[in-house]
Amino acid sequence: MRKFCKPKALESFVRGLKARRKTIGFVPTMGFLHEGHLALVRRAQKENDAVVVSIFVNPLQFGPKEDYRRYPRDLRRDEAILRKAGVDCLFAPEVKALYPGSFQTEVRVRRLSTPLCGKSRPGHFAGVATVVLKLLHLVAPGRIYLGQKDYQQFKVIERLTADLNLPVKVRMCPIIRESDGLAMSSRNVTLEAPARREARVLYQALLKTGSLIRGGERDARRVQKALETALKAAHGARVDYAELVDAETLLPVVKLRQGSRVLAAVAVYFDKTRLIDNLLIRV
Amino acid sequence: MRKFCKPKALESFVRGLKARRKTIGFVPTMGFLHEGHLALVRRAQKENDAVVVSIFVNPLQFGPKEDYRRYPRDLRRDEAILRKAGVDCLFAPEVKALYPGSFQTEVRVRRLSTPLCGKSRPGHFAGVATVVLKLLHLVAPGRIYLGQKDYQQFKVIERLTADLNLPVKVRMCPIIRESDGLAMSSRNVTLEAPARREARVLYQALLKTGSLIRGGERDARRVQKALETALKAAHGARVDYAELVDAETLLPVVKLRQGSRVLAAVAVYFDKTRLIDNLLIRV
Numbered sequence: 424m425r426k427f428c429k430p431k432a433l434e435s436f437v438r439g440l441k442a443r444r445k446t447i448g449f450v451p452t453m454g455f456l457h458e459g460h461l462a463l464v465r466r467a468q469k470e471n472d473a474v475v476v477s478i479f480v481n482p483l484q485f486g487p488k489e490d491y492r493r494y495p496r497d498l499r500r501d502e503a504i505l506r507k508a509g510v511d512c513l514f515a516p517e518v519k520a521l522y523p524g525s526f527q528t529e530v531r532v533r534r535l536s537t538p539l540c541g542k543s544r545p546g547h548f549a550g551v552a553t554v555v556l557k558l559l560h561l562v563a564p565g566r567i568y569l570g571q572k573d574y575q576q577f578k579v580i581e582r583l584t585a586d587l588n589l590p591v592k593v594r595m596c597p598i599i600r601e602s603d604g605l606a607m608s609s610r611n612v613t614l615e616a617p618a619r620r621e622a623r624v625l626y627q628a629l630l631k632t633g634s635l636i637r638g639g640e641r642d643a644r645r646v647q648k649a650l651e652t653a654l655k656a657a658h659g660a661r662v663d664y665a666e667l668v669d670a671e672t673l674l675p676v677v678k679l680r681q682g683s684r685v686l687a688a689v690a691v692y693f694d695k696t697r698l699i700d701n702l703l704i705r706v
Numbered sequence: 707m708r709k710f711c712k713p714k715a716l717e718s719f720v721r722g723l724k725a726r727r728k729t730i731g732f733v734p735t736m737g738f739l740h741e742g743h744l745a746l747v748r749r750a751q752k753e754n755d756a757v758v759v760s761i762f763v764n765p766l767q768f769g770p771k772e773d774y775r776r777y778p779r780d781l782r783r784d785e786a787i788l789r790k791a792g793v794d795c796l797f798a799p800e801v802k803a804l805y806p807g808s809f810q811t812e813v814r815v816r817r818l819s820t821p822l823c824g825k826s827r828p829g830h831f832a833g834v835a836t837v838v839l840k841l842l843h844l845v846a847p848g849r850i851y852l853g854q855k856d857y858q859q860f861k862v863i864e865r866l867t868a869d870l871n872l873p874v875k876v877r878m879c880p881i882i883r884e885s886d887g888l889a890m891s892s893r894n895v896t897l898e899a900p901a902r903r904e905a906r907v908l909y910q911a912l913l914k915t916g917s918l919i920r921g922g923e924r925d926a927r928r929v930q931k932a933l934e935t936a937l938k939a940a941h942g943a944r945v946d947y948a949e950l951v952d953a954e955t956l957l958p959v960v961k962l963r964q965g966s967r968v969l970a971a972v973a974v975y976f977d978k979t980r981l982i983d984n985l986l987i988r989v
Binding site: 430434525526527528529530531532533534535552556557560561582583585586587588589590 | 713717808809810811812813814815816817818835839840843844865866868869870871873
């Protein structure tokens with residue numbers, strides 16, 4: 424596995440791949456890798472000649488009061504995991520390599536960035552869009568792989584690439600879960616043991632929502648209330664949001680139309696740790 | 707000359723060039739071509755295997771009270787000019803091809819977009835940055851050519867491509883002028899005859915500014931005042947701005963430091979027509 428910290432070195436490696444007409448699959452991450460990331464890597468390996476993984480905890484997508492400093496990091500462990508997984512190239516730049524003092528460009532995907540996580544994390548998706556666009560220019564992949572856990576992020580990047588005519592296919596991979604259903608996340612390690620046990624409430628509440636709708640409930644407000652109530656039952660859970668939105672626009676749905684696709688999406692704090700999860704439901 | 711209106715068709719033409727390892731030079735324009743544009747084309751031809759010119763009056767870079775509708779257009783004439791000039795490809799999309807209803811992405815280069823034209827045209831450079839980024843993705847050139855008349859635009863695009871790690875070189879070409887010194891611009895045809903005669907004041911005032919500084923004047927405020935006064939002497943001239951700024955940051959200069967590069971930049975209305983011009987000065 425090749426490892427680069429400098430953009431220039433990565434670009435020259437990528438030029439080499441292009442010259443040999445290799446297709447490139449790209450998996451952007453913030454590191455502290457888990458099975459969710461590895462599922463993205465394996466899918467990328469299946470569909471491309473070469474796979475590039477980036478590890479970069481992007482300060483631009485953290486608010487001033489968020490957990491940028493606390494975000495878990497272990498580059499040496501991540502490197503070993505990727506090497507073992509047969510990844511071709513790891514790009515792990517330092518902050519100042521991507522954001523020198525002269526940096527002043529911002530990329531926003533307006534409407535899709537506003538609801539859900541956008542409401543409680545203003546600027547978050549502008550930070551995501553900006554760094555992913557930079558990485559897409561550096562890696563120049565034919566396909567980029569994103570996890571469904573960050574569904575809104577996927578929609579933002581999908582829209583970004585379409586709006587800006589970027590020649591890349593955006594692929595979404597299913598959520599990978601712990602044995603009790605908790606969606607895998609690098610932030611899970613920051614949960615204290617009691618909170619970790621309670622945290623399975625996110626997936627359980629989402630499953631109940633799915634059952635309700637499959638059972639014939641069509642009043643979105645009632646479904647949303649049930650979802651919120653289920654979450655609040657967990658000890659120490661502070662619900663940031665619990666919503667039922669259109670899977671394309673991410674706007675709230677009022678009536679659940681037969682045949683439509685909706686997203687049940689939740690964000691819940693346990694102490695300082697904010698967890699998210701979601702479920703796509705065909706009504 | 708190949709002509710495309712559809713992004714997909716252009717992309718496939720560009721893929722063909724890349725497959726044959728041809729280098730691409732790109733000249734983005736809003737059409738109604740003049741010698742200034744052709745100077746960009748000739749430079750692009752000298753430095754690249756193939757030249758792509760785009761013609762697109764970009765609604766995103768016009769304010770609601772600006773001259774988007776009045777902006778002069780003559781695609782048939784432009785096409786003939788480009789064909790005669792030996793351009794390889796013209797891309798002339800319709801508005802809805804670049805901005806379908808789903809479009810919602812905005813790109814901003816913050817600090818460089820704020821002064822000068824950014825002050826009187828809020829949103830203008832975000833519109834420019836957004837469309838140029840789209841065009842750069844579609845044309846995928848090794849070099850893009852921009853005129854010095856729109857110096858701030860050049861600086862914004864130069865910064866944009868560096869900030870976003872786009873693998874393109876940004877080239878600036880000198881201002882091409884009419885025989886009386888007026889900088890060539892598609893908007894010049896919208897001037898009434900008396901205003902057209904007065905309009906040479908822009909360049910004359912800039913030349914005086916250059917002389918003042920070469921003559922030893924180091925007080926930027928006095929130079930700026932002289933520039934403004936010279937412009938106001940013209941009948942019917944409404945000065946939008948007349949400034950002396952650092953050529954890199956575009957921020958106002960106070961003292962003219964020996965060896966520094968400054969930009970004298972002006973924007974002047976004659977009736978509804980807004981003209982701009984500038985002069986780079988080595989102190």
